[in-house]
Amino acid sequence: MKKMCIGVTGINAVDNPGPGIGVIRGLKECEDLNVEIVGLAYDAMEPGIYMDWLVDKSFILPYPSTSEEEYISRLLYIKDRTGIDMIIPTLDAEIPLFIKSKEKLESYGIKTFIPSQEQFNLRSKAKLEETSSKIGIKTPKSKTVTSYDELTKAVEELGLPVMVKGAFYKAYRAYTHQEAVGFFRKIVAEWGYPVIVQQVVSGEEMNVVGVGDGEGGDLGLVAIKKLWITSLGKIWTGVTVKNGKLFELAKTFIEKTLWRGAFELECIVDHDDIYLIEVNPRFPAWIYFATGVGINLPSRMVKRAFGIDFDNSTEYEAGKLYVRYTYDIVTDLSLFQKITMKGESL
Amino acid sequence: MERLSQLAINDEGFIFDPYTGNSYATNRTGILILNELKNGKSEEEIAKILSEKFNVEHSAALKDVTDFIEQLRSLSLL
Numbered sequence: 001m002k003k004m005c006i007g008v009t010g011i012n013a014v015d016n017p018g019p020g021i022g023v024i025r026g027l028k029e030c031e032d033l034n035v036e037i038v039g040l041a042y043d044a045m046e047p048g049i050y051m052d053w054l055v056d057k058s059f060i061l062p063y064p065s066t067s068e069e070e071y072i073s074r075l076l077y078i079k080d081r082t083g084i085d086m087i088i089p090t091l092d093a094e095i096p097l098f099i100k101s102k103e104k105l106e107s108y109g110i111k112t113f114i115p116s117q118e119q120f121n122l123r124s125k126a127k128l129e130e131t132s133s134k135i136g137i138k139t140p141k142s143k144t145v146t147s148y149d150e151l152t153k154a155v156e157e158l159g160l161p162v163m164v165k166g167a168f169y170k171a172y173r174a175y176t177h178q179e180a181v182g183f184f185r186k187i188v189a190e191w192g193y194p195v196i197v198q199q200v201v202s203g204e205e206m207n208v209v210g211v212g213d214g215e216g217g218d219l220g221l222v223a224i225k226k227l228w229i230t231s232l233g234k235i236w237t238g239v240t241v242k243n244g245k246l247f248e249l250a251k252t253f254i255e256k257t258l259w260r261g262a263f264e265l266e267c268i269v270d271h272d273d274i275y276l277i278e279v280n281p282r283f284p285a286w287i288y289f290a291t292g293v294g295i296n297l298p299s300r301m302v303k304r305a306f307g308i309d310f311d312n313s314t315e316y317e318a319g320k321l322y323v324r325y326t327y328d329i330v331t332d333l334s335l336f337q338k339i340t341m342k343g344e345s346l
Numbered sequence: 347m348e349r350l351s352q353l354a355i356n357d358e359g360f361i362f363d364p365y366t367g368n369s370y371a372t373n374r375t376g377i378l379i380l381n382e383l384k385n386g387k388s389e390e391e392i393a394k395i396l397s398e399k400f401n402v403e404h405s406a407a408l409k410d411v412t413d414f415i416e417q418l419r420s421l422s423l424l
Contacts, residue, residue: 204366225367241367269366271422318364319354 005083006302007038007075007110010090010285011048011055016232019090021047022288023298024054029291030299032308038082044339050329057082060343064094072101079108081346086111086305088262088298090282092168095120113211113305114261115281122257123279125167125196132276135256137249139276140268142198151184152177154197163198163277166191171233173200198277203270206241208250209283209290211301214260219300221250221314222290224322235286235324240293242318249274262287262301289322349423355380363423370421375400379414383424389415 006027010018020039027035039048039055042063049058059078062070078084087110089098098105099117106112122131125142132139140163143154155162155177164183165171169191174180180197187195204225211219223246228237250265253276266278283298290297293316303310338345354362359377361370372380375396382392393408400407418424 204368206367227367239362239367239369242364243366318367319362 001032001034003034003036004085004302004306005036005038007040007078007082007084007087008090009040009061009088009094011039011041011051011058012043012046013048013051014046015230016234017285019283019285019287021051021054022285022291023088023090023283024048025288026291026296026298027302028054030296033299033302035302036082038078038084040078040087041339044336047329049339049345050331050335058339058345060339064097068097068100071097072104075105075110076108079110081344084110086113086302088112088283088301089114092280092282095281111305113301115212115259115263119257119259120281123263123281125165125198125278126194128276128279131257135252137252137276138273140199140201142196144194144196145184146193146195148181148184151180151195151197155180158197158199161200163196163200165196165198167194167196201268201270201275201277203268203273203275206243206246206267206269207284208246208265208267209263209287209297210250210254210265211262211297211304212254212257212259213304214258216255216258217312218251218254218314219304219310219312220290220295220297221247222293222295222297222316223247223250224286224289235322237324238286238289238322240289240316240318240320240322243269245269245272245274247314249276253279262297286322286324289320290316292322293317293320350380350418351384353380353384353423368421375410376414379411380418383415383418 008020008023010020012018013021024037036056039058040061041049048055061074089095098112098114102112126144129139129142145151145154161173161175163171164174164180166187170187172183174183184195206225208223210221223241224238225241226235226238230236262283264280264284268275295316300310352364359372379392389411393411396407397404
């Protein structure tokens with residue numbers, strides 16, 4: 001098979017890891033794909049740059065918040081240098097930029113497999129309640145707030161405890177009004193407005209990862225329960241589960257939104273009631289778990305993008321354990337020098 | 347009963363619920379009760395098996411079975 005060159009972002013395999021390394025492991029382990037990986041990083045210290053058994057070449061990108069023009073011209077430069085055929089963006093903040101520039105990238109021979117702007121908007125935390133009610137999925141009540149007064153009103157209406165969440169990142173559980181105010185201020189200082197206040201529903205927290213084909217079908221699904229999380233709330237150990245109702249919810253979500261691309265659904269399961277609490281428009285950082293149980297979603301996504309046939313079954317074993325671990329690399333300073341001085345590893 | 351039939355129970359008493367991802371540990375008696383419940387036996391029938399196997403009074407065995415079933419209910423496994 002002809003070698004494909006795939007660019008992957010989120011290679012910051014740190015204590016709050018990006019999904020990139022998990023995605024790359026899936027692509028490299030797929031026996032019927034022949035891939036060269038270009039790591040797309042935002043900082044010379046991102047560990048993926050130095051993981052040469054997974055990442056073949058690396059480039060530094062400007063932050064998505066700088067300018068669209070600068071960002072895209074950097075990608076086109078990387079296309080010239082490496083012949084990149086496809087990019088898998090894995091970080092929330094960069095997805096809107098890729099959505100906007102999808103056609104332009106395609107015209108230069110760079111494929112993506114991402115949701116549309118409309119689909120991306122539907123799952124935003126501020127709109128989730130409205131979307132869920134339209135497609136017949138339960139979700140906790142939530143309020144979008146932009147001031148202290150609105151926060152107070154939202155807490156009164158929803159009743160304590162509440163979840164206080166940033167529009168993109170961070171979520172805290174507040175048991176008192178004072179705590180809610182503290183978390184509100186913390187999120188605003190770090191991420192700005194708006195802040196979402198969400199009702200707390202009790203039950204087991206479970207997650208589903210999948211890829212929508214853009215036509216109402218899926219390329220595979222895997223459901224897990226996190227068993228142990230870090231102080232940053234990131235999974236450290238988990239277990240696969242098989243819960244028919246959870247799959248039903250995921251399939252309804254895909255069918256009704258015609259979702260295209262990777263997603264992670266965060267759900268609360270309370271006996272027969274399942275609440276959707278968040279939709280992440282990308283692979284989660286634990287995506288290698290799916291590959292490890294036989295559902296190699298990153299490789300399926302690439303195959304779909306290139307029109308290669310594959311088996312999209314969702315047959316995996318429940319009770320498979322995921323254990324994350326840390327690792328050390330000792331390497332020469334020359335690669336760090338190249339990345340710092342030239343912005344690329346070539 | 348459907349949930350019960352899905353439970354994976356090993357010989358050492360480790361129980362995994364594939365529906366919720368929760369795991370539990372039980373003893374030899376617990377394994378026996380779980381397996382007999384899976385076989386569709388009633389509380390009375392299981393108590394009879396227990397009292398014969400472990401040579402205990404039927405009333406004591408029945409109390410153990412009832413307590414264990416109550417625990418399964420509280421864990422939503424029944």
